[in-house]
């Protein structure tokens with residue numbers, strides 16, 4: 166590194182936007198869960214794509230690793246620097262313009278640092294909807310959501326970030342600004358290169374803007390919370406609604422009795438708004454277009470509840486009730502965090518195999534791991550569950566060897582069912598060992614070749630994703 170590297174960096178972004186002191190760096194060097202504490206050489210906060218390109222050129226010339234960062238809400242450490250003090254965090258949150266909101270082609274071109282909530286609001290302001298919704302959407306950014314191919318609670322109907330991204334703009338390893346902000350739904354002109362950056366976790370380049378699909382919002386939504394006795398019931402209810410009414414299910418979120426207890430213990434809930442306690446709870450939301458007659462829908466839900474053998478279901482009758490039902494679901498991660506440092510698993514299996522997955526994880530679990538509880542929640546409709554382990558005693562930690570044994574149990578169980586060890590949170594620095602274990606050699610080889618073609622010097626997010 167040349168002695169004037171930091172000076173040149175400061176000249177690129179302005180001294181105030183290069184943070185080098187410990188206190189200034191800590192919020193960027195630490196992940197939101199407080200699990201990873203990196204130590205960067207500095208944090209730069211560019212305000213334009215040209216500044217990003219200059220930063221990349223400078224870092225490349227000095228062999229300095231670049232860690233792109235959005236809202237710093239990731240789950241796998243993808244945006245956290247290592248502890249070498251040889252990497253620069255590039256925070257994209259100042260590059261946040263809405264370049265265009267095109268209501269004739271139903272899409273918006275936005276910059277990477279815009280938060281998902283701001284993008285949603287802008288679309289709503291024009292009578293449209295940006296459907297990607299995750300609990301951290303107030304801070305999570307468009308660039309982060311693209312780089313991790315975020316999923317969330319609406320994937321069932323609208324898909325994940327990959328499905329919602331029409332075009333991207335990115336800065337490449339030699340500082341080229343590659344603008345591919347197409348609005349096309351169809352474009353068969355060779356390799357679809359943007360797909361490599363979506364879910365690429367900043368290892369191939371820095372996403373600086375994107376063109377995102379928008380949808381027409383439903384005229385009303387039907388949101389309910391049901392207490393159910395089995396996971397099979399949740400799948401039966403989904404099948405019932407889709408069989409009778411087609412693709413109207415926006416969300417089908419499952420959580421366990423353990424989640425409910427954590428919410429009561431750690432988030433001030435006295436009880437859930439259903440009548441009794443149940444082994445499982447289902448939060449469902451249906452999108453209605455035109456036919457929003459509440460009485461008719463209440464009857465239809467009763468039929469669905471019958472199929473689920475459920476007699477404890479509450480329907481939101483106002484927007485504020487809907488929001489409080491959603492808050493229950495969205496507070497689960499926070500309830501876990503308050504409980505103590507646990508371990509997270511974000512697995513997927515074919516949706517029909519969910520009951521088998523749960524049985525194989527829970528069978529004998531308490532006997533083997535007496536100090537931990539398994540907290541299961543997530544997106545049951547698309548086969549993605551969070552099977553997290555948390556310490557029984559508040560404030561405790563799970564020991565490293567116990568954590569490793571639990572992770573192996575969960576990942577092996579999903580692999581045996583043809584599943585994935587990372588459904589929506591990505592790999593980052595936390596799951597590279599699983600990449601080595603569960604990803605097939607030909608896939609890893611192709612990934613390594615792609616990485617060296619795009620980033621021959623290895624400056625983008627070193628140590629992330631690839632084992």
Ligand code: 2HG
Nearest residue numbers: 300498509510543551553
């Ligand atoms: C969710 O579904 C997120 O709420 C977070 O993916 C999951 O905290 C987690 O494990």
Ligand code: ZN
Nearest residue numbers: 317543551589
């Ligand atoms: Zn999730």
